[in-house]
Amino acid sequence: MSKTITDVVCPFCGTLCDDLIVTTDDEGKKILGVDNACAIGAEKFIHSSDHSHRVTRPRKMQEDGSFKEITYEEAIEHTAKILVNAKKPLMYGWSSTSCEADSVGHEIAELCGGIVDNTAAVCHGTTLIAVQNVGIPSCTLGEVKNRADRIIFWGCNPAHAHPRHMSRYSIFPRGYFTGKGAKQRKIIVVDPRPTDTTNLADIHLQVEQGYDYELLQALRAAIRGEPLAGDVIAGVPKETVYEAVDVLKSGRFGVIFFGMGVTQSLGKDHNIDAAICLTKDLNDYTKFSIVAMRGHYNVTGSGQVLGWQYGFPYSVDLSRGFARYNPGETGSIEVLKRQEADAIFVLGSDPGAHFPMRCVKEISRLPSVAIDPHITPTTEICDVHVPVAFVGVEVGGNCYRMDNVPIEARKVVEPPEGMMTDQQFLSAVLERVKELKAN
Amino acid sequence: MDTVKLTSKVVPELYLEAEHISPDVFAGKSNQEIGDLSVHMGNQTYKISDYFTVEGKAGATAAETKIVVAGDVSKVKYIGMKMTAGEVEVLGNADMYVGAWMEGGKLLVKGSVDSFAGIAMKGGELIIEGDAKNYIGAAYRGDWRGMQGGKIVVKGNVGSDVGSNINGGTIDIGGNADVHLATHAEGGTIIVRGIAKGRVGGQMVKGDIYCLGGVERMMPSFKYDHTEEIELDGKKMNFQVYYGDLGERHGKKKGEIIYGKIYLTAAQPEGGEGATAVKSERKAKLSEKQLEQLATELKEMKEPSVQNVREYIKKTFGIDLKPMQVSRLIDSLSR
């Protein structure tokens, strides 16, 4: 016999699908099947319930580079010590865990005078800077499903990165006012390359690589009926720009979805700044919203918790006892590159795979600890690796979808015997830090 | 005017935050008191005297105080922050936030500075003889008021985002400027004597930008309006005037729309091409042979640092590569 659990939340990408059906064995130990999820989402569940390849106890790196198993107590002691002894510890990650765990982590950072930064530093942080500059007219994905008839995908490829986004919210679903589904929607995709998403587009604006800002400002000028200089604007023929503007203006409700193609290419926050201003301008003619395609399932939540506690969504420097925020100075990449930190703590993220080489070298040089259910390039270069239970599979917790809607992730199976969750581990570290600080 | 001389004793292990190095704070204090002022490194608090020797004497008021900072302070932030009067002279390089939120007085850096120099500046004079990085005279994060008054002079090159949200004052750049000059400008004047990389005046509402060395690529949302003769540095020059940013809102004055203006030198002095058509130099590259030579050389160096290798390439092949390129080269060759 098997058990079926419905309405399970997928802890993989920012779409945070909440309609999964998971079948487990009777004892609730092994996952037998996952329905409704996309391939990557299903794989996360299946993969995590296969315990044979998992590390279930903390490991410490030895002199020769090999790892030796240690107890959770030793790992807690190690983590607390490096954080307490550091003058400016960098605590990075936070995007693949629950908001509850984030909150405990921030308390540790506050006590130790560190920097808290999440993965927004290398993906949508620039979005947050732009939002702070010009605000954001946004909406939830439910509204997109029920109302939107103009969709722009700018610098993102949901066909691969957020596989169910298009079918659940943006292109295909039939909603309250969008009864004809895809037939009723006009899709514009802005991407320098043809992708599986551009194949679905009514208009593909093949922008010249790195000139999104120019195109955005040209669109804004075109909306105001101003003349544009030149026949080709940032790689796009002028007529196509005007055609796109007509399509956008004629809609009843439009949404711009944008991804890392614009947030991390030349211009960064300025691109998003301009995109938000474009949304604002379009609201003179029709209703328009803009939503960031966040990657990690709870990177939005990490920003929410930081915002609620310190007023800033990422790269928060608590070293002097009050919160300061200035990406360019307090962001993880800069801090590592400039060698401003003297210890590093990574949770639920993999800078070893995503940071520039110089920063990765710096991580391996510093006293470090990595907390991650998987073995990753980061855990391999950190002094101590602490494996924890999978949030959303083996333990529940609060997460935020890309449109800032909180969704409670569920527990579907038991973690391997004796394994700690992020929150338990962090709480234990917090206790120990308090003890060490008291002396 | 009385002068206090700070000489750095040790290079800090991490970075030092020294917002107290300012005539306003030093004025009326004895050397002992100055030495006891706090500096911060991470979560630790130290004293100025832990890192600097203090000599000379401070004046009674900020206006009568001059601070000379000698020694290596390239890892010291916030020098001259919020100063309102007096003088500061840094003999070498300084780190971030030099003259940030400055309101008056004069701050001279003989070397180069990192980012955020003169952010949200209101008055006074900030002179940097070397290069400066990003966000010079810009707004602090989230603020819509960048530089509002005073003058910033950078003799060398500047990075990106210079003068964003500027709404007053002047920034004079001797060298080249990277992208996003004067984004969201609402006033003020910026002069670039070298080449401006592009995205000049994006989203600007008001203000004047003079690009004497041309702009690599103009924004499509600027329109050419007319040619005008204007006096700059006592010389009369012809400028092509561009109006923009057409995508942005613009106010009206006496029924006329007020745009932001970009001035391009109409004719390049020595038979150069049109001002807008300045091409950046092609990315420098090494030939196969040079690569081989470099590979053998790299083997001999024990731990090739980017700087050393870059110097070597410059000396032997006469090619100036970007540090990024060099670090990639080292990685690929040493594999």
Ligand code: SF4
């Ligand atoms: S689209 Fe994202 S959240 Fe939905 S099932 Fe796939 S990976 Fe999971």
